[in-house]
Amino acid sequence: MSDTDEREYEVIVVGGGPAGLQTALYTTRLGHDTVVIDRGGGRAAMMLDTHNVVGVTEDVSGNEFLETGREQIRSYGGEYVRGAVTDVDRRADGRFDVAANDETFVADRVVLAVGFTDVRPDPPLPRTGKGLHYCLHCDAYMFIDRPVYVMGHGDSAAFVAMIMLNFTDEVDILLRGEDPQWSDETDERLRAHPIDVVESEISGMRKSDDGWLEAFEFEDAVGPRPTSSRTESGDGSVRQYRGGFPMYGSEYNSGLAEKVGADLNDDGTVAVDDHGRTSVDGVFAVGDFTPGHNQVPVAMGEGAKAGLAVHMELREFPRSLDDIEENGPVSPDEIPGLGGRIREAAAEFEEARAPPIPETAAEPTAGDDD
Known part of the structure; x- marks a missing residue:
């Protein structure tokens, strides 16, 4: 590819979720030519409703929320490109080549906002957002005094089930035919909480007319729960649930960070400082790909801090x-x-925001009354 085919920017943001868009919003408004390269999808795009974001009401879907962010960035002079980044390399001059869509994008700084992928359990499953939920802190409120399941067999499943007792008295762990893998200490704690552990595999499910989960059917009888009348079938093989959480872990999208040589933590997240700087000079990382809470507002805060840090590194003035x-x-x-x-x-942008110029009042003519 020749130099004329290269698209040059100051900042390339890889990933168009809340963290990446917030970073780009800051760098663009702070005067740096910025492009967001986004393959689409991601956790935020799956949200049927947006929770816990001040100023954004629950009737806003994840896709609507993200599209608003993209429109903001475009309105300030940033660019948004749909495509998958396949490679990141440092050039001899210190800038970075980013390969996507058979093109080369060149920039002084690269921000990785690539997130992770939740490990999805095998079907039968309800639709994501209508009985299948991945964020306890976002969605627990929806299940106050409602029957809830937690799928999984590790420590995380046991702890999420115990946490959900803060919201409802009807919580089950669904092992789905697997043996529990949690520690002895976790097992002792779990037994001290009123949680049913259902060993049988799910054989089917029932949904309401609007698509929400109503109940799971199990291969074997699971029996009624003493504090609930959730068992629907005569043989005790059906239990009602409003929804729940699969806890099978996450797969971090670490490939680009590894290619550029950034240090990773033991859990697969990328190591960053308080402003998203990785171990590679000029490369930042934000959002769910970094350690900490996987929350939209947290990701946006990380994006804002990284955007400010990039600006302070790239701005022309004050000169030293x-x-x-x-x-x-x-x-x-x-x-x-x-x-x-x-x-x-x-x-x-300012022209579009400028108030209309008022019409000049007509000059009075001779003979007009006051």
């Missing part, structure tokens, strides 16, 4: 004393210190 001593004072021809694309977008 060493630079001034070497190259002299700043020339009027060098300011403002941002690209033409951002300046043009800013002018269009």
Whole structure:
């Protein structure tokens, strides 16, 4: 590929979830040519309703939320490209080549916002968001005083089940034919909580007309629960549930971080400082790919901090004393210190926001009364 085929920017954000879009929003509004390259999908895109984001009501879907973010970035002069990034390499001049859609994108800084993929259990399963949920902190409120399941057989499943007792008194762990793998200490704690552990595999499910889960059918009788009348069938093989949480782990999308040489933590997340800097100079990481809570507001906060850090590294002014001593004072021809694309977008943005010019009142003519 020739140099003329390269698309040059100051910042490339890989991933268009809440963290990536928030990063791009900051870098764009702070005057840096930015492109978001997004393959689509992701946790946020699966949200039927948006929870726990101040100013965003529950009737906003994940896709609507993300599209609003994309429109904001475009309106400020940033770009959004749908495509999968396949490679990231550092050039001899210190910049980065990012390969996507058979094109090469070049930038001074790269921000990885690639997230992870939840391990999905085998069917039968309800639709994501209508009985199958991956975020306890987002969705537990929906299940207050409702029957809930937790799928899984490790420590995380046991702990989520115990946590859900804060919201409802009807909680089951569904082993789905697997043997429990949690520790002896976790087992002792679990037995001290009123939680049913259902060993039988799921053989079917029942859904309401709107698609929400109503009940699971099991291969073997599981019996009634003393505190509930959830058993529907005569043989005790059906239990009612409003919804629940699969706890089978996550697969972090670490391939690009490994290619560029960034350090990873033992759990597969990328190691970052408080502003998203990785061990590789010029490469940042934000969102679910980093350690911490996997929450939309947390991801957005990480994106904002990374965007600010990128700006402080890339901004033209103030010049350092060493630079001034070497190259002299700043020339009027060098300011403002941002690209033409951002300046043009800013002018269009402000023009669109400008209030209409009021019509000039007609001059009175001779003979008109006051």
